[in-house]
Amino acid sequence: MRKRMGKRMQTEILKVDPKNPEKEKLEKAAEVIREGGLVAFPTETVYGLGANALDKKAVTKIFRAKQRPMDNPLIVHISDMGMARRIAELNEVAEKLAKEFFPGPLTLVVPKKEVVPAEVTAGLDTVAIRMPSHPIALKLIEAAKVPIAAPSANLAGKPSPTKAEHVIEDLYGRIDLIIDGGETNIGVESTVLDTTTLEILRPGGLPIEEIRKLVDVKVFKGKVEVAKSPGMKYRHYAPDAELIVFYGKRDDVVEKIKKLSGELVRKGLRVGIAATNLQPYSELNAEVIELGNSIEEVAKNLFSCLRELDKKADVIIAEGVEEKGIGLAVMNRLMKASAGKFYRV
Ligand code: AMP
Numbered sequence: 001m002r003k004r005m006g007k008r009m010q011t012e013i014l015k016v017d018p019k020n021p022e023k024e025k026l027e028k029a030a031e032v033i034r035e036g037g038l039v040a041f042p043t044e045t046v047y048g049l050g051a052n053a054l055d056k057k058a059v060t061k062i063f064r065a066k067q068r069p070m071d072n073p074l075i076v077h078i079s080d081m082g083m084a085r086r087i088a089e090l091n092e093v094a095e096k097l098a099k100e101f102f103p104g105p106l107t108l109v110v111p112k113k114e115v116v117p118a119e120v121t122a123g124l125d126t127v128a129i130r131m132p133s134h135p136i137a138l139k140l141i142e143a144a145k146v147p148i149a150a151p152s153a154n155l156a157g158k159p160s161p162t163k164a165e166h167v168i169e170d171l172y173g174r175i176d177l178i179i180d181g182g183e184t185n186i187g188v189e190s191t192v193l194d195t196t197t198l199e200i201l202r203p204g205g206l207p208i209e210e211i212r213k214l215v216d217v218k219v220f221k222g223k224v225e226v227a228k229s230p231g232m233k234y235r236h237y238a239p240d241a242e243l244i245v246f247y248g249k250r251d252d253v254v255e256k257i258k259k260l261s262g263e264l265v266r267k268g269l270r271v272g273i274a275a276t277n278l279q280p281y282s283e284l285n286a287e288v289i290e291l292g293n294s295i296e297e298v299a300k301n302l303f304s305c306l307r308e309l310d311k312k313a314d315v316i317i318a319e320g321v322e323e324k325g326i327g328l329a330v331m332n333r334l335m336k337a338s339a340g341k342f343y344r345v
């Protein structure tokens with residue numbers, strides 16, 4: 001099938017200090033948002049691709065630029081609770097969690113108000129809201145004076161961007177402006193909680209254990225079960241290379257990866273390994289990248305590592321991590337990116 005690429009446009013890249021964002025630069029980016037354009041910007045989780053959430057024409061451009069299916073709703077980013085109340089009805093749970101965790105890596109699905117266009121919510125009567133803590137994100141929304149709808153700033157299906165270079169790879173020539181504010185801190189997307197059902201729809205940057213200290217929430221299993229079944233169609237967060245994940249007892253995982261890597265190399269394939277530690281793989285004829293020793297480091301480096309290995313390997317083999325804290329989000333992304341090639345050893 002021929003891909004419709006749309007006309008290429010001029011993309012400006014604006015370097016902004018992540019700690020002390022220059023006011024005039026954010027004012028310029030806010031102007032692009034108010035005029036209905038698309039701006040990629042860093043948040044504490046991953047880079048977002050933003051448009052005025054109240055302008056349905058602008059929002060439609062997000063789907064076109066990302067080649068994202070229209071039935072996947074967007075998260076609306078807000079800079080204060082007044083803005084949240086203009087677009088949503090906050091129930092008791094939402095108020096409680098917002099008070100504790102906003103700004104931060106938590107998205108709350110709440111009943112929406114009339115002003116939010118159907119394009120933002122994929123026709124649902126709920127809207128997902130988040131207040132980012134990254135100074136650039138927060139100050140950009142403040143300057144724009146409108147809520148900003150923003151999914152991750154990558155082409156649909158690809159690993160999310162954690163550096164401006166990743167956004168440039170995927171979206172240069174397709175959007176108006178890219179704010180380069182350096183590497184994002186958390187590295188995986190926000191935790192999404194449906195406050196109307198108390199279900200976690202997506203594990204993410206805020207550990208479920210933290211939420212459970214305040215509210216009793218369930219983990220929505222639907223998508224996970226589908227993803228675990230063989231022949232799964234839905235691949236997300238994925239490199240072009242085939243991705244195979246092994247998890248379980250570390251020694252067994254290492255053995256398994258060494259064995260498979262040898263077999264693949266003998267077949268003439270280029271192998272990449274995403275490892276928590278380089279050491280056991282030093283003898284292998286493979287490209288090895290270290291994700292990091294702590295689970296927070298692994299989360300921060302995950303997507304960047306997948307993008308890096310994708311340039312050098314036909315098959316990527318990754319070590320899984322423990323499903324604790326942010327590890328649950330890491331495993332969720334690895335599982336979806338591997339399209340079912342996700343094995344306990
Ligand atoms: P991303 O596009 O990567 O930022 O991810 C946005 C996530 O939020 C997706 O998993 C969406 O399905 C989810 N989401 C956004 N709005 C809603 C909503 N109203 N109800 C349920 N899930 C939502």
Ligand code: MG
Nearest residue numbers: 151152153160
């Ligand atoms: Mg995304």
